[in-house]
Amino acid sequence: MDMLLSSPSFAFIQVLNSISLGMNLFIIAAGLSLIFGVLRVINFAHGVFYMFGAYIMYSVTKEFHMNFFWGVIAAAIGLAVIAVLIERGLFQWLYDKEHLMQLLLTFAIVLIMGDLAKIIWGTDQLSVSYPESLSGATNLGFTFYPSYRLMLCIVGPLIFLGLWFLIEKTRWGRLTRAATQDMEMLAALGVNVPVIYVTIFLIGSALAGVGGSLAAPINSPTPGMDATIIVECFVIVIIGGLGSLWGSFVGALIYGFVFNFGSVIVPNWQDVFAFLLLMAVLLIRPWGLFGKPEREGH
Amino acid sequence: MSWNISRGVLITCLVLFGLLVFVPLTGSKYLIDLSTEIMVYALFALSLNVIIGFSGNVSFGHAAYFAIGGYANAILLTTYGWPLIFAFPAAIILSALAAAFVAYFCTRLTDIYFAMLTLAFSMLVWAIAFKWRSVTGGDDGFVGVTVPSFIDGRVPFFYFTLIIVTASIIILWLICHSAFGQTLIAVRENLTRAGFIGVNTRMMRGIAFVIAGAFAGVAGAIFAMYNRGVYTESAFWAESAQVLIMTLLGGMYSFFGPAIGAATLYILERFANEYTEYWPTVLGLILLVIVLVLPEGLVGLAKRLKERLFLGGGQ
Numbered sequence: 001m002d003m004l005l006s007s008p009s010f011a012f013i014q015v016l017n018s019i020s021l022g023m024n025l026f027i028i029a030a031g032l033s034l035i036f037g038v039l040r041v042i043n044f045a046h047g048v049f050y051m052f053g054a055y056i057m058y059s060v061t062k063e064f065h066m067n068f069f070w071g072v073i074a075a076a077i078g079l080a081v082i083a084v085l086i087e088r089g090l091f092q093w094l095y096d097k098e099h100l101m102q103l104l105l106t107f108a109i110v111l112i113m114g115d116l117a118k119i120i121w122g123t124d125q126l127s128v129s130y131p132e133s134l135s136g137a138t139n140l141g142f143t144f145y146p147s148y149r150l151m152l153c154i155v156g157p158l159i160f161l162g163l164w165f166l167i168e169k170t171r172w173g174r175l176t177r178a179a180t181q182d183m184e185m186l187a188a189l190g191v192n193v194p195v196i197y198v199t200i201f202l203i204g205s206a207l208a209g210v211g212g213s214l215a216a217p218i219n220s221p222t223p224g225m226d227a228t229i230i231v232e233c234f235v236i237v238i239i240g241g242l243g244s245l246w247g248s249f250v251g252a253l254i255y256g257f258v259f260n261f262g263s264v265i266v267p268n269w270q271d272v273f274a275f276l277l278l279m280a281v282l283l284i285r286p287w288g289l290f291g292k293p294e295r296e297g298h
Numbered sequence: 299m300s301w302n303i304s305r306g307v308l309i310t311c312l313v314l315f316g317l318l319v320f321v322p323l324t325g326s327k328y329l330i331d332l333s334t335e336i337m338v339y340a341l342f343a344l345s346l347n348v349i350i351g352f353s354g355n356v357s358f359g360h361a362a363y364f365a366i367g368g369y370a371n372a373i374l375l376t377t378y379g380w381p382l383i384f385a386f387p388a389a390i391i392l393s394a395l396a397a398a399f400v401a402y403f404c405t406r407l408t409d410i411y412f413a414m415l416t417l418a419f420s421m422l423v424w425a426i427a428f429k430w431r432s433v434t435g436g437d438d439g440f441v442g443v444t445v446p447s448f449i450d451g452r453v454p455f456f457y458f459t460l461i462i463v464t465a466s467i468i469i470l471w472l473i474c475h476s477a478f479g480q481t482l483i484a485v486r487e488n489l490t491r492a493g494f495i496g497v498n499t500r501m502m503r504g505i506a507f508v509i510a511g512a513f514a515g516v517a518g519a520i521f522a523m524y525n526r527g528v529y530t531e532s533a534f535w536a537e538s539a540q541v542l543i544m545t546l547l548g549g550m551y552s553f554f555g556p557a558i559g560a561a562t563l564y565i566l567e568r569f570a571n572e573y574t575e576y577w578p579t580v581l582g583l584i585l586l587v588i589v590l591v592l593p594e595g596l597v598g599l600a601k602r603l604k605e606r607l608f609l610g611g612g613q
Binding site for chain 2: 036040042044090093094097099100101103104105107108109110111112114115116118119227230231234235238242268269271272275278279282283286287
């Protein structure tokens with residue numbers, strides 16, 4: 001606390017830490033929110049997808065001795081493939097069933113993939129090194145800051161812009177938004193809605209994979225990391241508003257600041273601060289900062 | 299009117315109770331322990347079904363109240379040296395209060411949010427149990443629970459559990475089959491319509507959540523004494539998943555279904571653990587089967603089979 005007030009460069013570093021944490025979380029939460037926005041399903045397995053992303057990064061860089069960049073690509077492709085298999089193999093049968101069955105299906109995937117990760121990668125905490133070009137610190141003029149975290153602060157907004165452009169400015173994005181409004185009408189107009197669904201599920205899951213691979217050097221891959229991240233994502237998307245890209249972005253930034261400054265001011269109890277914030281949002285705007293109120297009786 | 303219990307179910311319950319009374323006479327430690335554990339989990343699963351089967355919401359964080367009941371009972375008995383007669387009810391009240399607190403937030407929104415929030419809050423309970431080392435023992439768990447001398451021992455504890463669980467199940471049955479329980483079913487079937495006829499649906503869902511939390515607390519408080527310890531895992535989401543799967547496996551639209559599910563799953567776990575360390579995978583596969591083939595659980599399956607057999611397979 002004293003450090004925060006007495007040293008401006010310390011405070012500034014904490015601000016950057018908050019942003020880099022928030023941006024890493026944004027990448028993951030955006031995927032969860034995107035899938036919900038179109039498919040109307042909360043994917044409980046999103047956390048386990050993130051964990052797979054981190055483990056894939058470990059395998060690519062440590063076991064196959066390849067570049068960090070290829071680790072990110074491999075995590076994205078790996079999770080995209082898993083997502084397509086799950087969507088086509090299991091999910092598509094449940095779109096007309098009640099929400100509960102869809103939630104339970106994603107929960108079954110959590111249990112099975114969690115064990116699968118233990119079988120493939122064991123239960124030890126694994127370490128992933130920073131990419132060489134980003135392992136040092138960058139001189140910001142008045143202070144030094146780890147280059148890797150600075151990269152996260154830049155990649156997050158880039159992904160935000162990419163998603164925003166895709167959804168708001170392309171024809172495909174317009175079709176996707178139409179699918180959230182009236183899926184049956186869209187199908188009647190001759191649009192292949194299942195392809196939209198599987199693509200959204202693929203993109204959302206790949207984002208979890210990318211987020212996991214980028215988090216790997218900071219949070220060493222370990223069993224159970226899926227539980228932590230899914231709760232963080234839930235808190236973020238509820239604060240920001242489910243299904244809203246802006247909501248995920250702002251929610252993740254807020255979470256980053258609350259969590260990071262919480263841990264500086266009252267170490268060890270940072271989780272509780274995030275929940276206090278969540279409760280406050282639920283009291284004032286139950287549908288989240290950027291969300292829309294639920295429609296009755298669906 | 300609605301308190302009529304079908305003769306078949308009543309006879310089954312009485313026979314089961316009669317059999318349980320004689321379990322300690324077999325002298326088998328294995329059988330006594332197994333029965334005690336199954337009774338605790340049966341109550342835990344039945345309590346969850348008040349939320350799922352009777353109010354139509356799904357809690358993915360029910361283990362939180364089991365854990366709160368367990369920790370509260372253990373801490374009051376051991377750290378503060380309270381007698382059981384005060385510690386046990388206090389533990390139940392604390393579970394109910396925690397459930398009321400969470401329900402206040404969760405019932406503001408419907409299904410998807412409810413599922414996410416219950417999970418998130420249960421992980422908050424887990425995080426607190428994990429970090430509040432001085433009170434809960436952190437990740438080492440709270441060990442060495444003081445068990446009152448009159449139930450200290452395998453057989454007395456078995457009878458203690460049998461009495462408490464039976465009484466709890468009777469109370470739960472009465473609640474679920476009262477006018478209140480029937481109103482909950484109306485809320486489950488159609489939230490909007492129930493609202494139109496003047497039911498305060500949010501309040502009803504909240505009360506169901508509190509009742510469920512209180513009885514999960516009873517189960518947790520018993521289990522803490524049985525194990526002579528409480529561990530953070532009991533609040534973890536895997537535990538919530540387990541009890542949820544018990545409830546669904548048995549059948550959420552029948553009162554006793556979850557107890558059947560609890561017994562089945564618990565015995566299955568005992569066997570599975572001898573052959574594989576990957577119990578979660580087995581759980582996941584069971585859940586897949588429930589979702590894809592058996593949405594009404596074992597009780598639903600039994601009903602379908604019965605119709606096939608006695609009605610000659612005609613629909």
